[in-house]
Amino acid sequence: MVMEIHELIQKRQLLEAFASIKLMEDETILERDSEKYSDNPQEFVRKSKDVDLLYNSITNAIQSIVEGTLEDPTLQHTMLTSMVTLIAREEVAHPNTDNASHPGSDLLGRPRKWREKWREAINESARKRVLMAPMASREEATSWLDRHLHFLQEHLRADLLKIKSSVKKCYPEEYQVCDTYVEAFHSAIASHLQELSQGPLDFHELYTLLDWVANTYHRFEQEFMAWSTAQDSPIFVPYLVAYINSFHDLVLAE
Template sequence: INELIQKRQLLEAFASIKLMEDETISERDSEKYSDNPQEFVRKSKDVDLLYNSIANAIQSIVEGTLEDPTLQHTMLTSMVILIAREEAAHPNTDNAARPGSDLLGRPRKWREQWREAINESARKRVLKAPMASKEEATFWLDLHLHFLQEHLREDLLKIKSSVKKCYPEEYHVCDTYVEAFHNAIASHLQELSQEPLDFHELYTLLDWVANTYHSELFLGHPELKPEVKTENLSLLLAPADWDKLKNDYIASAKGKIRSYFGNILRLEVTEKWEKEVHSEEKENLYHHSLSFDIQTIIGEHMKLSGAISRSLETKMLELCMAELLEFLPRFEQEFTAWSTAQDSPIFVPYLVAYINSFHDLVSGLETAFKVNTEGLQKILAALTRNFTNIFLTKLRTKAQPLLKKILTKNWILATERPDSLASAVSQFSEHLQHMREPLGQELLHEVHKYVVKEYVTQVIKPRWKMNSETRQQVSRKMSLEASIIHNALIDQGSDADWLLPAINHIANIIGEKKKDKIKAYVKELCQDYPDIR
């Protein structure tokens, strides 16, 4: 009988074992073994061992179904007949065997063992998919999942086209195999998800589960339809495992997003500031890619996360915004340190470009991602104020030496050019024309106001007595410089026309001899500028 089993002549082997079993039962019932119970136990065990050998053969046949390149149709057909004969020979009734003789006459449940064999076959097929180590291949998980879906899809195609024909409908062969593969893959992925996976690997696993598994690339492949059905399959990963995978991905993304933002800053320092590359200009505004770069990073990660689930997309947006709010103060700190350390000609163009970009960033995030930018706007408002304060500080540094020369002998003797102050200020402030309104005009207004105020402060300081001729000379020069300063800043876009009379009023007072006219000029000055008192 063992030889028949080894040769896979299972129907003949089963018939022989059944005769042996029936004979043993008959002898038992005739109480042949009453004097030799050990002989009965031995024969019963022989029957059981032989039946187990057939069960092992069934398992081997099932596992070989997908392993062997050529399908043994006859073998499968014989196996199905064998299972049917065993079920007929051993009806599933409680009276199949008497107490004490449970090895004989009992149903062998080979159909259940057939299902278990399919489950084991599926498990082995899943584990057989090539999987390189992290050291061998950077994208080891991508490759492994690709091999897995390719190999198992081929298995399912073989089951649909060839294996299914060997079984009666009642076996539901395709459904049984699909469920077995599904459970084997689920177990395998659960193990993979417990590994220390990096950002890319976590996304690869999430994407494969969410988008590849049921797609046409795998179970939804057109050639597998309609036999392969996925509607009734359980979740590939348990909700707790799925949530953990998503949370791990977000946690890993935190470092990745921070790194991307850090790279933006690093490139600004090394490729722009240190090399003094001038900012771009678009539609008369200084332009910088900062807003675009940030939105691109956020957009790409939201798109990837949104392909997994809406909740993951929301979490990713929240993470990106949190990292952005942390990044901007670092950006401000670096720019402030760089601008303080040196007097670079690209400082003002970049300051203008950054402030423009901040505006674009807020409007872009609101439009593209429907995000609440209240917190961002507060940070950017403070950052913009700090940037403009740096600008005004640098302006003072450039203007103060020239302002201090006013009413000095060299200034009076006209060795200093009358446009030197206006030229220095306008060269520094000319870039404000390329700042988005109203910020550009507001800052230019501040510049205009500062220059006039400081000019007035210098000329009303107690100096020395001047004769009439000198006073006339000073008055004319002040009026000339006032006009040059005013015209230069108005040409750049300042709307502070109200500042024009300030210096002229004082010039008139200095150049006037008559007290009543001086009083009239002072009155006009105080009326136009009450705070001058």
């Protein structure tokens, strides 16, 4: 049965896979409660681990689907809507319970927190998308930073437009999917710009970076405020202040 469920997960038939795992989990719990494993506790532990590993496989599938949402040129609406249904069913199936009295029971009946994994996957997706913007070396092109920031802006624009026009439709309002993506991109860009600012930038390059952050990126961000309640990110602002301070220190040093 375990192999059959693995095949369902590989085929992204996640609702069917979840139903089978839940049945397997419920049967194992019933057998435990009837003391079927009193003479063979290792068998109970083995079955519990099978259930846990299968649930983890679904977790990985969810993360893969979310991270691939912006990479796939043809958005798979059915895949995303099924994933949302899956998360909802799991939350109903696994309310918080205390299974500590049974060895190995911490693997059974516990919440899988797939909505949290969904958010983590969006953060990882944004991080990867930001790093995909082409960046030449200073030796290859004197305007390497200008080009990189241009590519970064174009990639960000395309991704956010896709989220607004297509991805948002696949989620219920409670997910606040636009806000979640905007926050994720804020954090990813802030981290990336911080790394750039810590590199060996000359005066012109540092000015280019600060100008892009304060003007181009800020204006670009405002284009999307109509559909996002996220204002200036609390993660982003300290980095911007740090850039300005670094620029001020450099000017004084000159």
